[in-house]
Amino acid sequence: MKARARTLLFAAGAAGTGALFAAGALELPGFGGPSHPYGDRAVREALGTGTANVVSSVNFDQRAFDTIGEELILLASALGAVVLLRVVRSEEEDDGAAHRHGPAEVSDALRIVGYLLLPLTLMAGVYIVAHGARSPGGGFQGGVVLGTAVHLLYLAGDYPALRRLRPIPVFEAAEALAAGAFVALGLAAAGQVPALNAVVGAEVGCALVLLIGKFFERALLVREPPEPP
Amino acid sequence: MSHLPYLTAGWIMLVGVYGMVTSRDLVHAVVCLSVTQSGTYVLLLSIGYRSGATAPVFSDRPPGGRPVTDPVVQAMTLTDIVVGATVTALLLALAVQVAKRRGTLDPGGLRSLES
Amino acid sequence: MILQLTVAVPVLVAALLAAAGRWLPRLVVDASAVLAVAAVTALAAVTLARSPHGAQVTWLGGWGPGTGVGIPLVADPLAAALALLTALLTLAALMFSWRFFTEVQAIFHTLLLLFLAAMCGFVYTGDLFDAFVFFELMSVVAFALTGYRSEEPSTVHGALNFGIIASLGAYLTLAGIGLVYARTGELGLAAIGRQLPGHGDALVTAAFVLICTGYLVKAAAVPFHFWLADAHAVAPTPVCVLFSGVMVELGVYGIARTYWAAFDGLVPLRGVAVLGAAAALLGAVMCVLQSHIKRMLAYSTISHVGLLLAGVAARSPDALAGTAYSLAGHAGVKAALFLAAGALLNRHETVDEHDLRGRGRSMPVTGAVFLLGALGLAGLPPSGLWAGHAVTEHAAGHIGWWWFTPLAVASSALTAGAVLRVWYRVFRAGPAGDGPPDGGGRGHEDPETRRSLRSLPWTMVAPGAVLLAAGLLSGLIPGGPVATAAAAFADHGAYAGLVLDDSVPQLHAPPADPWTAPGLAGAAVSLLLAVVVAVHALRRPARRSRPDPARPLRRAAHATARRLHALHSGHIGDYAAWLTAGVAVLALLTTRP
Numbered sequence: 001m002k003a004r005a006r007t008l009l010f011a012a013g014a015a016g017t018g019a020l021f022a023a024g025a026l027e028l029p030g031f032g033g034p035s036h037p038y039g040d041r042a043v044r045e046a047l048g049t050g051t052a053n054v055v056s057s058v059n060f061d062q063r064a065f066d067t068i069g070e071e072l073i074l075l076a077s078a079l080g081a082v083v084l085l086r087v088v089r090s091e092e093e094d095d096g097a098a099h100r101h102g103p104a105e106v107s108d109a110l111r112i113v114g115y116l117l118l119p120l121t122l123m124a125g126v127y128i129v130a131h132g133a134r135s136p137g138g139g140f141q142g143g144v145v146l147g148t149a150v151h152l153l154y155l156a157g158d159y160p161a162l163r164r165l166r167p168i169p170v171f172e173a174a175e176a177l178a179a180g181a182f183v184a185l186g187l188a189a190a191g192q193v194p195a196l197n198a199v200v201g202a203e204v205g206c207a208l209v210l211l212i213g214k215f216f217e218r219a220l221l222v223r224e225p226p227e228p229p
Numbered sequence: 230m231s232h233l234p235y236l237t238a239g240w241i242m243l244v245g246v247y248g249m250v251t252s253r254d255l256v257h258a259v260v261c262l263s264v265t266q267s268g269t270y271v272l273l274l275s276i277g278y279r280s281g282a283t284a285p286v287f288s289d290r291p292p293g294g295r296p297v298t299d300p301v302v303q304a305m306t307l308t309d310i311v312v313g314a315t316v317t318a319l320l321l322a323l324a325v326q327v328a329k330r331r332g333t334l335d336p337g338g339l340r341s342l343e344s
Numbered sequence: 345m346i347l348q349l350t351v352a353v354p355v356l357v358a359a360l361l362a363a364a365g366r367w368l369p370r371l372v373v374d375a376s377a378v379l380a381v382a383a384v385t386a387l388a389a390v391t392l393a394r395s396p397h398g399a400q401v402t403w404l405g406g407w408g409p410g411t412g413v414g415i416p417l418v419a420d421p422l423a424a425a426l427a428l429l430t431a432l433l434t435l436a437a438l439m440f441s442w443r444f445f446t447e448v449q450a451i452f453h454t455l456l457l458l459f460l461a462a463m464c465g466f467v468y469t470g471d472l473f474d475a476f477v478f479f480e481l482m483s484v485v486a487f488a489l490t491g492y493r494s495e496e497p498s499t500v501h502g503a504l505n506f507g508i509i510a511s512l513g514a515y516l517t518l519a520g521i522g523l524v525y526a527r528t529g530e531l532g533l534a535a536i537g538r539q540l541p542g543h544g545d546a547l548v549t550a551a552f553v554l555i556c557t558g559y560l561v562k563a564a565a566v567p568f569h570f571w572l573a574d575a576h577a578v579a580p581t582p583v584c585v586l587f588s589g590v591m592v593e594l595g596v597y598g599i600a601r602t603y604w605a606a607f608d609g610l611v612p613l614r615g616v617a618v619l620g621a622a623a624a625l626l627g628a629v630m631c632v633l634q635s636h637i638k639r640m641l642a643y644s645t646i647s648h649v650g651l652l653l654a655g656v657a658a659r660s661p662d663a664l665a666g667t668a669y670s671l672a673g674h675a676g677v678k679a680a681l682f683l684a685a686g687a688l689l690n691r692h693e694t695v696d697e698h699d700l701r702g703r704g705r706s707m708p709v710t711g712a713v714f715l716l717g718a719l720g721l722a723g724l725p726p727s728g729l730w731a732g733h734a735v736t737e738h739a740a741g742h743i744g745w746w747w748f749t750p751l752a753v754a755s756s757a758l759t760a761g762a763v764l765r766v767w768y769r770v771f772r773a774g775p776a777g778d779g780p781p782d783g784g785g786r787g788h789e790d791p792e793t794r795r796s797l798r799s800l801p802w803t804m805v806a807p808g809a810v811l812l813a814a815g816l817l818s819g820l821i822p823g824g825p826v827a828t829a830a831a832a833f834a835d836h837g838a839y840a841g842l843v844l845d846d847s848v849p850q851l852h853a854p855p856a857d858p859w860t861a862p863g864l865a866g867a868a869v870s871l872l873l874a875v876v877v878a879v880h881a882l883r884r885p886a887r888r889s890r891p892d893p894a895r896p897l898r899r900a901a902h903a904t905a906r907r908l909h910a911l912h913s914g915h916i917g918d919y920a921a922w923l924t925a926g927v928a929v930l931a932l933l934t935t936r937p
Binding site: 006007010014016019020021023024025027028029035037042062063064066068069070072075076077079082084085086169174179180183184186187 | 348352355356358359360361362363364366404405407411412413414415449451454455458461462465469473474477478480481484485487488491492494500519523525526527529530531545546547549551553554910911913915917918920921922923924925926928929931932935
Binding site for chain 1: 243304318
């Protein structure tokens with residue numbers, strides 16, 4: 001289809017879709033209204049079980065099955081990235097890459113800040129995971145902080161250290177085990193909000209490290225095969 | 230004006246689709262998909278808002294005081310965000326491979342799959 | 345407990361395989377995956393056997409209906425049957441891939457197990473948002489599986505198109521779920537059904553259309569269907585079995601479940617019927633125009649699933665019973681055909697019909713599968729497709745849908761004719777004199793195995809044969825239980841009672857009866873027309889030298905075909921534009937006059 005025809009088709013479709021959505025949205029209860037029956041029930045039940053953070057209670061207790069599905073999505077997409085970004089026959093891993101990508105030329109200030117922030121950020125991540133049942137935060141948020149924290153090493157210019165810190169196979173295994181543990185815990189016993197938070201934190205962190213690691217490998221370590229003469 | 234947030238959410242979703250329709254780069258198209266998804270965050274959160282309410286966390290105050298916003302839509306949004314991030318990661322991995330194998334990311338420059 | 349286990353068993357085994365796969369021998373990986381799927385099959389069979397007598401409902405985590413915050417898993421007979429079908433097809437796919445893949449650790453097995461868990465979770469869940477989550481899980485696993493052979497350019501391209509369009513549809517579904525939530529303050533399907541007002545309004549229409557969009561993308565209704573051919577043509581063969589056999593059909597199931605549990609009587613299903621009928625027709629025409637066998641089978645799936653959509657849109661329990669027959673028959677036959685195509689790909693490194701000309705003569709079993717599969721698609725009694733068409737056509741006639749019978753006959757005949765043509769060309773015709781040299785044809789593809797196997801092992805032949813036999817005999821399933829199950833499915837009071845009050849509906853529907861004169865006549869006509877289509881396609885080149893009175897007609901047909909090919913451009917922007925246009929059409933047709 002020509003670009004113009006495509007845009008026209010979209011314009012027609014968007015007009016219809018927009019009209020449909022707007023007509024529906026105008027019949028919604030007004031913004032900020034007082035009626036939230038499901039929300040009120042969720043608050044009541046969360047307080048009944050003593051989970052102060054109601055969002056955590058919904059995610060890890062009342063509707064834990066949603067979160068199971070979501071953890072599995074994370075597992076599946078991490079595995080998918082492993083498959084999709086793998087090195088195939090026609091390419092080979094560049095052995096010299098570790099040297100070529102050795103400590104890079106970054107300013108001392110960046111390097112020092114990176115090294116200093118690493119332990120602090122890791123600690124913050126653990127705190128956010130551990131207190132997820134009581135205060136804002138939880139396994140997802142903390143897991144993201146943990147998973148991205150280790151990449152401060154990359155920003156500090158030390159890719160070899162990052163590679164040593166996160167052996168991919170170990171993280172792959174840990175991620176899968178955390179997902180399995182979450183399913184087992186979530187279906188076996190309700191009300192394990194702190195434990196589930198911890199498991200989710202581990203899984204999200206590992207999955208992020210794995211995903212980013214695979215992209216790094218693709219970008220930094222794979223050498224194109226020499227062109228056939 | 231009390232429906233403006235909902236309409237904004239719909240607008241964001243449509244803008245994302247417009248970006249995908251006119252995109253000349255598959256990475257850009259994937260990001261536009263994320264824009265569309267952001268519209269759903271806005272929709273869910275604005276549905277759960279309650280005037281004058283605070284966050285649904287009771288660690289530092291007794292229940293029964295100020296009203297709280299709807300925790301269920303917040304939990305749904307959290308789930309949605311994780312889903313969106315992972316889907317985006319997977320699609321970007323595919324885009325990387327398309328660029329490697331086809332040598333272009335322009336959807337107009339890709340050969341049709343129809344034989 | 346049994347419903348949780350249906351989801352948990354494959355997930356736990358998948359997690360263990362993902363964790364330890366790289367250190368386990370291949371045999372252990374294969375065996376544990378097969379055992380897990382066999383366990384799910386047994387669980388689903390037990391659930392199916394129990395469902396007519398006792399309520400198969402589990403509120404997860406003990407958050408029962410009294411609290412109003414939990415998620416139920418619900419297995420009515422049709423849902424349990426669908427879970428059983430999913431497990432059986434997964435078993436076949438695993439058997440087929442036993443010696444099939446060069447494996448990356450154990451990721452293929454892990455993904456298949458997650459796929460099974462996702463589909464079972466989607467079928468059983470009684471909660472709208474939970475359905476979205478498992479729908480997305482199913483999609484994400486499907487993207488990864490589609491792109492599995494990431495060294496092929498068309499593979500990653502097809503997977504990316506699939507990923508973007510399916511995700512876009514899913515986000516629209518989520519927006520619709522948000523609208524329903526804002527109106528009712530509920531996420532459970534049964535609770536929503538009790539909360540929604542007795543008449544539809546703009547909000548209900550918008551919510552239903554948006555929720556349907558995601559499901560219709562999965563079900564490949566026109567114009568949401570573009571991704572399907574792109575993805576099916578490039579996905580590994582065992583995966584195609586699951587895609588065509590049940591994943592696409594789960595889109596139909598999603599619409600049927602959402603409609604009857606929550607929106608019964610509030611919105612018309614005219615839009616679904618129109619888009620489904622369009623898919624039935626366009627899919628059939630595109631099917632005839634293909635020479636890439638997997639792509640041809642993909643279009644045939646679009647066509648048959650379009651008929652399933654129309655069957656659901658008829659909004660009658662009888663038509664639903666017929667649709668259930670069709671679904672079972674189609675799953676068996678199409679899965680067998682894909683496996684046969686996989687066998688061809690394995691032996692000859694191509695699935696292009698012209699490259700393969702005459703080269704299948706040494707593969708009698710695969711040839712027989714193609715022949716019988718074609719007859720099954722045309723509706724040879726007592727196949728499930730025959731029974732389904734007979735029952736649905738009868739029901740459609742009752743509500744004045746005169747167009748349904750000709751549509752079903754045409755789409756059966758065209759899709760079957762295309763497969764019949766392939767059968768003759770590949771397995772009966774002599775090799776072409778000036779054919780391309782071995783493996784050097786335009787359709788060359790890398791094999792899915794490390795090297796072509798010297799002969800096909802029984803693990804690659806048996807699953808296809810069994811599935812084909814099941815598909816060809818599924819019309820013999822007794823009509824009484826099917827009709828009763830469909831009646832319970834299509835009664836939103838019965839569903840709410842089952843979920844919220846634990847009461848098994850006691851409905852008595854007259855048994856579905858496919859053995860009618862019009863049904864048999866329809867099958868005969870379809871079979872005859874299929875042969876005509878195949879013969880016409882095969883004779884065409886021979887006549888080209890003679891003067892041809894129908895030349896302008898033929899030229900017009902060629903121009904149309906070219907335009908149709910051009911429409912399926914593989915351009916993601918086109919697909920997204922068509923998607924919005926589809927939503928608009930659906931909205932127009934669903935808005936009450």
